[in-house]
Amino acid sequence: MTVQRRRHASIIDVAALAGVSVTTVSHTLSQRRPVSAATRERVLDAIAELGYQPNDLARSMRSQRTNTIALVIPDITNPFYTSVARGLQDAIQADTYFGIVCNTDANPDLERKTVEQLVKRRVDGIVFSGYYQHQEDIRPAVSVGIPVVLLGSHRPKEGYDVVNGADHESGAEATRYLIGRGHRRIGFITAPAGSGAPAVRVDGYRAALHEAGIPAEPDLLLRAPVSGDGGAQGMNALLDLPEPPDAVIATNDVVAIGAIGAAHARGLRIPDDIAVMGFDDIEAARLITPKLTTMANQSHQIGHAAGRLVLQRIAGEGPPDPQEVVFSAQLRRRESA
Amino acid sequence: MTVQRRRHASIIDVAALAGVSVTTVSHTLSQRRPVSAATRERVLDAIAELGYQPNDLARSMRSQRTNTIALVIPDITNPFYTSVARGLQDAIQADTYFGIVCNTDANPDLERKTVEQLVKRRVDGIVFSGYYQHQEDIRPAVSVGIPVVLLGSHRPKEGYDVVNGADHESGAEATRYLIGRGHRRIGFITAPAGSGAPAVRVDGYRAALHEAGIPAEPDLLLRAPVSGDGGAQGMNALLDLPEPPDAVIATNDVVAIGAIGAAHARGLRIPDDIAVMGFDDIEAARLITPKLTTMANQSHQIGHAAGRLVLQRIAGEGPPDPQEVVFSAQLRRRESA
């Protein structure tokens, strides 16, 4: 660190130092019109000397594009979402688009505000994933024509595309698997609010119970915060029931791992005393003891597909109708169930 | 979703619809000058009707502030960094500042480019954490006076503050612990490049060996990618040595877990055949079998402190000298060592 400067140099400073017009500076940078070798060199020297970095705010004012794609996720500490983030990052051309990640902490109010912020900041595209999301949340973006891709079992609608994880089917498959192993009292720990992937997984669970002629008992459907602690709370509540379940499905692996911890703390053995399943197949699912049986979601591919979709919309390509991409989940049978 | 609009409405559109000047619109929004109740209502109606969202690019052009704080991390899938992100988010006032997370994928080139991007986008502050970072990387930000907080065992210097994790001491403590348990051939899996926290942990390791009169054997210091796979590679390389180590310290828990996996794959028992330690105490450290002995870093507090520091600098408060905040690490003795 040698030089210390107070403020940003502007293109005017560069022009003055190089003894040319701002137009010329602009064009040596953009290469959108020929500049004589001598001039170019003087300009580049001035840029180097001033440590000039073009102001992208001003550029975006003119071009009406920010070259920014935002990913909005409810929980940055959940490996599923960070894997989605990596997939998205791999899809957007890093030399053109700048990817930013915004964490909403599974807070409905923050989800709404974050989208508003992104609209005000004029991002070029939004990939939105929220546990508690309301379609309303993304409306400010959709209504001004910002391409939006929604993650997590929503129907594609006019104004946004959707990438889903076959949540109905995988909720049903998890349930069928447990039924096949002889379980009849199957609990489900889901998210507090009722939309998006968690709700659809519950729908699948209910459908599979119904298929098997098992009545869906309301007590066995438990709402808890989507976190390890929430999973523990949920498991404890289920075990405190007069007739506790003999198997529990959690809305994702983080919750499932919390649930297993709570069961262990009560001295229960898994899967003998109680079987547990999750969704996502995060890395920890393979690391814990017993290893977690789970429905593996293709998180990286989901992020990647979302990135491709949003880029396509930004480019004005793609069909006029909203698109839906679905990634199936796969049962990973391990020790916990 | 009802309304579908082509483009963003501007303050001029609002003014026209409300039949007032843009100044009045601006002031009903900012409340920085009185507006009659009747006028205010007409303006608010127009805003609602147009779905107007002020253009923050334009605002930032005028105010010279973007109200944005960026966190740059090398690996968004590493729980340590996401915990730092949560800590940072808890520190910045969400109603004023917008926090964004940028993942550099532990790619030196991307680290540099990301900082340049952030400078061009005129973020108000940067919290930068990079495994391979060179002081040079943050120079474009420092030289234009953007407050920067560096994470990961750097010395505070003119132009930026620092939040550290007592890496020298914790590297030494981990090593001393293993020595105390009778180990003499202690391997260390570190990051490929040589700066920041990993390097300082290695320094501490060397110091502790020296203290104990154990020669530091170059073969036992292994450089590998900072990832689970890297940990596996490193462990395999160490075990292939003519005289393999009887204990291994990994530069963080993710690497340590990969190393344990590789040892297991070879049929080795942990800690009997080989002891393993990590740094960070991520959640998975407690979940794996055997549980990982590790030096717990206060990730959330580190992020929080970084946030407070950067806010302080943005506000122009704080001492003129660069500051350093250090969080000590704590040994979490578990089964793996």
Place this chain on the structure above:
DNA sequence: TTGAAAGCGCTAACAT
């Protein structure tokens, strides 16, 4: 090969 000037959307003097 180069320049002058308009305009992107907003805020804040400076009017009235």
Place this chain on the structure above:
DNA sequence: ATGTTAGCGCTTTCAA
């Protein structure tokens, strides 16, 4: 209580 206008830093006609 409200309006006119300069200017933030850039790109891009239009002109020379």
